[in-house]
Amino acid sequence: MTAAVGSGATTVVEGRIAGTASSARVTVRGGRIHRIERLTGDAAAVIVPGLVDAQINGYEGHDVNDEHVDGGTIRRMAAALWARGVTTFLPTVITAEEERIVGSLRAVRDARALHPVLGHAVHGAHVEGPHLSAGDGARGAHDPARMRPADVAEFHRWRQAAGGIVRIVTVAPEVAGAVEYIRQVSLECLVALGHSSANAAEALAGADAGARLSTHLGNGVARTLPRHPNLVWEQLADPRLSAGFIADGHHLDAAAFGAMVRAKGVDRSLLVSDAVALASAGRPPGDYRTPVGGEVTLHEGRRLTLRGSELLAGAVKTLDECLSWAVAAAGIPLADAVRMASENPAALLGLTTRGRLQSGAAADLTVYDDEPSIGRTPANVTIVAGTCVHRGPSDAGLAELGEIPEELR
Secondary structure (H helix, E strand, O other): OOEEEEEOOEEEEEEEEOOOOOEEEEEEEOOEEEEEEEEOOOOOOEEEEOEEEEEEOEEOOEEOOOOOOOHHHHHHHHHHHHOOOEEEEEEEEEOOOHHHHHHHHHHHHHHHOOOHHHHHHEOOEEEEOOOOOOOOOOOOOOOHHHOOOOOHHHHHHHHHHHOOOEEEEEEOOOOOOHHHHHHHHOOOOEEEEOOEOOOHHHHHHHHHHOOOEEOOOOOOEOOOOOOOOOHHHHHHHOOOOEEEEEOOOOOOOHHHHHHHHHHHOHHHEEEEOOEOOOOOOOOOOEEEEEOOOEEEEEEOOOEEEEOOOOOEOOEOOOHHHHHHHHHHOOOOOHHHHHHHHOHHHHHHOOOOOOOOOOOOOEOOEEEEOOHHHOOOOOOOEEEEOOEEEEEOOOOOOOHHHOOOOHHHO
16 A cells, blocks of 8 residues: 655655565655655655646547637546646647637636646647648548638637647648748647548658657558558658657557567657547447547447547547556566656656656656556546645545645546
């Protein structure tokens, strides 16, 4: 069981560091990790640096892309994700008319202003579209009727309407105006390549212009590709591009995922959930209608497709579940999988004090009962910027952590 006591702004958590044989006492003070002391003996509880999800559309019925989304929607989504150990995330806005995109961005902005801890956890937004390929396979669940040429002026209107909260924009490098768009927008935020029917030369041109990330590499591409060269090989080989992967067992099989991670290298690989609002424990299979994908079908095994199609329509597993699958199915060492879900996405976003368990780092951490529980059960305790934001059913003996602030529930 976790040992943790809190006194004022100080909290102490004890457990084994995930993926290692080392047990430690972690002292949190003033929103930072104040001290880490190595302990002798084994500990059942496991401490994981807070997970960072750079691409998530919704969770437990809360949808970033709903026409009625507001700051409260994002706040409730954050609280649900804290139970899964996600301490930083980018609500992801998909292809839509400009007014709808702006509405979602304003909701993200408003959520960040509700409480300092939310301002920390909701780092900003990822806009996935609307400058994408309309081709089958490449477009995924995005509405081709809402896609349009890349327009720098539109990006600046987003910023004017919602402030500088756009942290990532995903664009297909072959759409009209994309190269100049990437060149200019990459000065303001991270540009990713994705949902593309580009050839290898067009993908290379996107990286040359300043793109630094591949959005869910291996997905969001044409249903058939040339053997080589093609845009997947080009992005996989380019050392300037980090790669996001949806490790849910559906978007990539274990062999393809493992091979891509080993080719790209752990340092330049990150896990994302790409979860949609249908993601939640116990959601029954069936047909649904959602802002992401429209008419969709949730199948046995938690595979989500466009209704009447085998084309995927987002994911319904959370980042901790993806981490667990990467370890169990693809053989990624736990320590590496944790880095891919925490430190690597944080570093890519310039959040160099997050995703780490070290003195001086942001006090974002999650405690699980043991390693097998990671991704299979909710977290025992989650701390964001030094504040306890989630306490699970097995938190016996943790009363001194204090109550979770009402505005964070």
